[in-house]
Amino acid sequence: MGSIFNFLSNVWLDIKQENKQHFSFIPFLLVLCTIPMAYGINNVFLAIFSLSVLIKYSSSTFRIQKWLLPAVALFLLMLLSYFWSIDKEATLKAIPKEISLLLIPILFMVMKPFSKEQVQKIIKYYSYAMVLYVTFYLLKAMVRFILTNDTNVFFYHELVTKEVNAIHVSVYVAVAFFYFFTKEVKTKLEIFCSLLLFGFILLLSSKNIVLVFILLILVDYFFYSKIAHKMRLRNMLVFLVLLVTLFFAGKIKERFQAEFQSNTEKSLSSTVIDKDVIGVNVLSVHEAWTNEKFTPNDFFPGTAFRAYQARMFFELFQEETVFWKGYGLNASFKKLEEKAIKYDVFRGNETQEGYQTKNFHNQYIQNFAELGFFGFLILVIMLLFTLKKTIQNKDFIQIAFAVLMISLFLTESFLWRQRGVMFFTLLYCLFATEDYFAPKKMFYEKNFNNRCRRIFRLASM
Numbered sequence: 001m002g003s004i005f006n007f008l009s010n011v012w013l014d015i016k017q018e019n020k021q022h023f024s025f026i027p028f029l030l031v032l033c034t035i036p037m038a039y040g041i042n043n044v045f046l047a048i049f050s051l052s053v054l055i056k057y058s059s060s061t062f063r064i065q066k067w068l069l070p071a072v073a074l075f076l077l078m079l080l081s082y083f084w085s086i087d088k089e090a091t092l093k094a095i096p097k098e099i100s101l102l103l104i105p106i107l108f109m110v111m112k113p114f115s116k117e118q119v120q121k122i123i124k125y126y127s128y129a130m131v132l133y134v135t136f137y138l139l140k141a142m143v144r145f146i147l148t149n150d151t152n153v154f155f156y157h158e159l160v161t162k163e164v165n166a167i168h169v170s171v172y173v174a175v176a177f178f179y180f181f182t183k184e185v186k187t188k189l190e191i192f193c194s195l196l197l198f199g200f201i202l203l204l205s206s207k208n209i210v211l212v213f214i215l216l217i218l219v220d221y222f223f224y225s226k227i228a229h230k231m232r233l234r235n236m237l238v239f240l241v242l243l244v245t246l247f248f249a250g251k252i253k254e255r256f257q258a259e260f261q262s263n264t265e266k267s268l269s270s271t272v273i274d275k276d277v278i279g280v281n282v283l284s285v286h287e288a289w290t291n292e293k294f295t296p297n298d299f300f301p302g303t304a305f306r307a308y309q310a311r312m313f314f315e316l317f318q319e320e321t322v323f324w325k326g327y328g329l330n331a332s333f334k335k336l337e338e339k340a341i342k343y344d345v346f347r348g349n350e351t352q353e354g355y356q357t358k359n360f361h362n363q364y365i366q367n368f369a370e371l372g373f374f375g376f377l378i379l380v381i382m383l384l385f386t387l388k389k390t391i392q393n394k395d396f397i398q399i400a401f402a403v404l405m406i407s408l409f410l411t412e413s414f415l416w417r418q419r420g421v422m423f424f425t426l427l428y429c430l431f432a433t434e435d436y437f438a439p440k441k442m443f444y445e446k447n448f449n450n451r452c453r454r455i456f457r458l459a460s461m
Contacts, residue, residue: 011125011128014121015029015121015125018118018121021115021118022112022114022115022118023052023055023056024049024052024053024056024107024111025114025118025122027045027048027049027051027052028049028114028122028426028430029122029125029126030045030048030049031045031046031048031049031422031426032122032126032423032426032427033125033126033129035172035419035422035423035426036133036160036164036169036172036419039418039419042419042422046100046103046422049107050103050107053107053110053111054110056111056112057110057111061110061111061112062109062110063109064109065105065108065109065432065433067385067389067432068105068108068109068429068432068433069105070378070381070382070385071101071102071104071105071382071425071428071429072101072102072105072106073378074101074371074375074378074379074382075098075099075101075102076102077371077374077375077378078091078094078095078098078101078329078371078375079095081325081326081328081329081331081370081371082095082328082329084325084328085327085328085329085331086327086328086331086334086335087327087328087330087331087333087334088328088331090328090329090330090331090333091328091329091330091331093330094329094330094416095329097416097417097418097421098329098415098421100421100422100425100426101415101421101425104425104426104429105425105429108429108432108433113433114430114433119430119431122430123175123179123397124179126175126176126179127175127176127177127179127180127193128193129176130172130173130175130176130197131176131193131196131197133169133172133173134173134196134197134200135196137159137160137200138200141153141154141158141159154203155203155204155205156204156205156206156270159203159204160204164419165417165419166204166205166206166270167204167206167208167209167270167408167411167412168412168414168417168419168420168423169204170201170204170206170209170210170213171209171404171405171408171414171423172423173197173200173201173204174197174201174209174213174216174400174404175397175400175401175404175427176197177194177197177198177201177213178216178220178396178397178400179397180193180194180197181194181198181217181220182220182224182225182396182397184225201213205270206270207269207270207302208269208270208407208408208410208411209404209407209408212403212404212407213404216399216400216403216404220396220400224394224396269301269302269303269305269306269361269411270302270411271300271301271302271305272300272302272305272355272358272361273299273300273346273352273353273354273355274352280297280299281295281297281298281299282299282301283298283299283300283301283304284304285303285304285307287304288300288304288305288307288308288311289307289308289310289311291343293343293344294343294344294345295344296344296345296346296347297346298345298346299346300345300355302411305355305358305361306360306361306362306411308345308355309336309358309360309361309362309365310360310362310365312335312336312339313360313365313368313369315339316332316335316339316369317368317369322369322372323372323373324372324373324374325371325372326368326369326370326371326372326375327369327370328370329370329371330370330416331370332359332360332366332369332370333356333357333359336356336358336359336360337356337357339356340354340355340356341356359413359416360413361411361412361413362409362410362411362412362413363379363408363409363410363412363413363414363415363416364376364379364380364409364410366413366415366416367379367415379409379415382428383402383405383406383409385432386398386401386402386405386428386431386432387402387403387406389431389432390402390431393431398431401427401431405424
């Protein structure tokens with residue numbers, strides 16, 4: 001008990017010290033760590049973070065940082081889309097959820113940038129916060145299991161609630177996992193935390209995230225770790241066998257088996273409607289893409305549903321001239337509903353919403369459909385910059401963030417959810433502005449050293 005108290009005391013002293021160096025350190029950390037909580041709590045800390053930046057505002061610290069401008073431009077495009085939106089009410093209602101795309105980049109331009117060490121500490125304490133969330137969710141699931149004897153409480157949305165979303169939590173936890181996993185020297189606590197987060201991601205059973213997550217572990221282990229060049233083929237095979245064993249266990253096995261079965265739940269992505277709610281005719285990806293008619297009895301597994309939505313997108317863009325401007329933020333539901341009626345897909349009942357109420361579940365398509373070509377282009381620019389900068393920095397946590405976002409956007413409209421856009425924007429800005437003044441400092445130091453060498457040579461002549 002005493003060691004825990006000492007640990008927490010040291011953490012608090014360290015955080016207070018960092019906040020003395022940067023007045024917005026604690027407010028920013030609280031915004032990042034409260035993303036899984038209720039929107040109201042996260043919004044309060046966002047307001048506190050904004051206030052902390054404004055209190056310390058100085059015109060000398062303001063810098064227009066070009067790689068933060070795409071986020072601002074994306075929000076302004078969302079705002080402008082109101083004027084051509086086919087559903088102005090839906091667009092107006094969605095705009096406040098996206099405000100972090102405007103507010104956070106501006107705050108980062110106004111405030112003094114975090115140092116590299118401060119960025120690392122933000123990720124450190126964020127990662128420990130995720131450990132606390134995971135512990136809470138597991139304890140809650142254990143209590144529910146004791147009361148109901150239902151093992152489903154340990155898996156997917158049942159584990160974290162559908163509102164918070166298992167797929168989104170998988171991403172939050174994956175970033176935290178790589179903080180512990182990539183440390184060269186780990187304490188017993190850090191080893192325990194990495195194992196806990198690893199197991200939790202498997203329990204969340206988001207197959208797309210799990211596959212990318214495992215791939216990232218392999219990449220780090222065999223290409224970035226200190227002992228990568230010493231690895232033998234035997235060790236690699238043992239490691240892969242262990243991973244396969246984990247994949248094909250219990251409930252996780254059931255979710256992955258479906259990928260390889262004929263005309264059944266062929267899905268690398270999570271389903272958007274519970275199969276038990278509607279009929280028994282499970283559609284393949286091919287059927288979702290080619291069938292001229294469906295029935296309310298047809299069930300779309302995750303990947304098949306995303307193929308159907310992509311098909312609707314291409315059909316809509318062939319039928320209407322909205323390539324450059326799209327339908328307006330959050331306004332595509334009208335068109336998807338019309339298509340749902342035309343193709344006679346399941347449109348809901350007294351207990352379950354229908355497929356017509358679901359977004360495209362693909363961020364690239366979502367941007368294109370609602371904000372047009374330029375909305376899609378801005379998103380791609382932001383992702384390419386993130387990937388480029390992370391590779392340059394050779395920081396594997398940043399690489400993991402970039403790869404997870406690129407892959408997640410293929411199966412989720414992540415930025416159309418308040419928690420999603422907050423998470424992405426906070427980390428995008430944090431990594432984009434890290435050591436913003438370092439290149440200038442290095443430039444001046446290099447020039448100073450060169451001048452010293454010249455003076456020394458002239459003096460020695």
